[in-house]
Amino acid sequence: MNGLINYMSCAALWLGLLVKAPDLLRHRRDPYLRAICAVLGLAGLCFLLGAPPTVGAVNELSGVPNLAAPLTYAAITGYCAASQVLVVHWRGGPRVRRTARRWALSYAAVVLGIAVTFVLGDAPVERRTDLDTYYATTPFIAEMIVLYLLAHLTAVTVTTLTSLRWARRVRGGLRAGMTLLGIGALCGAGYSVAKLVAVGARWSGRDWSALGTTVSPAAAGLGALVTVVGVLVPLVTPRVSEWRLAGRTYARLWPLERTLDDLLTRRALRLPRPRFASPGTRLVWRRTSIHNALSHLDAYFDRDLYDRTRAGVLAATGDPERAEAAAWAAVITDAVRHEADPRCEAPASRDTGPPLDRAPGQAALGRIADVLGGAPAGTAPVPAASAVPSGTTTAGTAGTT
Incomplete structure (x- = not known):
């Protein structure tokens, strides 16, 4: 079971990426598709790198104790940057590219900060599951931990607020998808909040490491599952409506x-x-x-x-x-x-x-x-068309009568 949640979350996220990949290949220049694929890919990478067996393998192959930690934190930061770029494209406006570039540069600076603080710090004892609380009082390593957690919390908070706000303006499968994305990001916030609380407790002399080793991974795994469902719902809803209409027409x-x-x-x-x-x-x-x-x-x-x-x-x-x-x-x-x-x-x-x-x-x-068949002609209802997010493609409605 060790690392099972991480690997299952990674598989779920990369399954969503696999579903979106054909659209990305057909529309390589669509910034929305690139951003959402980056979110799914990097989120899956975070879970893969954060799994204890992967952590042990990376540390052993590199010969550097706890090297897996900054790599995982860098992947989490990259996920945060992709999330903010995605939010920027959701919002739209005249300065989309400039704003997206600023977010990317900001999180690139965070990645650089993670690398620098890890090099300056001293973490000789390998910790596969509780590095955040074990080194919470170690100079530079503590700063590295707080830096990536605050960057993650900022990203998921903005994503949650934007997704839920946008969900009120759309209908159908897109509304359900945006709501689920917001809920998934909110669950993801539980990851960084639980770890920050555990780190704060360590600073005050208490041992709340269970928050970081049990609550935090569970919140992250649930957030990953809900996020994937939120990405897939707008894609599946039009197809389901198409099949339902075709089936009803077939019977008719x-x-x-x-x-x-x-x-x-x-x-x-x-x-x-x-x-x-x-x-x-x-x-x-x-x-x-x-x-x-x-x-x-x-x-x-x-x-x-x-x-x-x-x-x-x-x-x-x-x-x-x-x-x-x-x-x-x-x-x-x-x-x-x-x-x-x-x-x-x-x-x-x-x-x-x-x-x-x-x-x-x-x-x-x-x-x-x-x-x-003995029914009045023309009584079959025709369902309304579903909204889809920009950058996705849907098949034409089959079975229209």
Whole structure:
């Protein structure tokens, strides 16, 4: 279990980085994507370097006791800088680049301070889990510890306030993502606060090292998990909405496919049913089968029946779309019956009037299916589009009716 929380947190953060990597490759110059990928990558590196087994390996390979400490603190500081750059791009404004550059330079100075104080200090005894409290009173090492903790606390505080403030201005998956990012940063604040309290207790002669060895890693791990979820939510929400809409449309078209089922089977017009496919793929399969059947029935469509049915329903309801759907339902049902009856007249000899000038479009198919299924045409709800953060890409909505 030693270091398990660190490695699991690192894996979660780098999983989020892996999900964002394709977008970064397609939009290399997008500063928002670069910043958020840097946040995920550096946060994962912090957990990796801070794990006790990694600490021992780094110290042993380098031959320098506690060298892993300044390396971890430098990674934490780099994470802080990336977080501030990300916040700057969230806020926007005319001086984004200048402000981001200032934050980067400020935290670069902190990294330099960590390196200098470690070189000037003396930490001969290796401490893998409680270096912060063990050397809290050691000259220069104490300054190094306080420096990185204050830098981290500043970064997570600004990130928390900005994320939660921005969450009130957006909706949908983006709002949920920003809220989770703010909560994740707040949990991250527990890491530096717990360590600062433990260090302060050490200065006053008390031993509260458990805060730094138990509470602090737990807060950091929880913050990492919530942060990853916050990054992924705005990416997943549009896809989930797309799949849900495609699934509902797929189910909605079933009455129409059922009416055409015998024809599709006899004439081998149905493509093989996809297995383990996404809702969007299944919807395309069902639509293709329906269009194949309607194309085959084109010669059997009765224009007079269409006109009579449409006129009757329109007079009764005053709804043109419902009248059109009812007319198509009557024509399709009639065509299926005539096509299946060998005693029926050949299509060319039927007095059907002028041919229908167009087949029903995708939007009309759903309404026709509603009529055939006994539901009022056009009753299927259409969910609203979800907001996405700048710099991300989403697939077009599949399954729109």
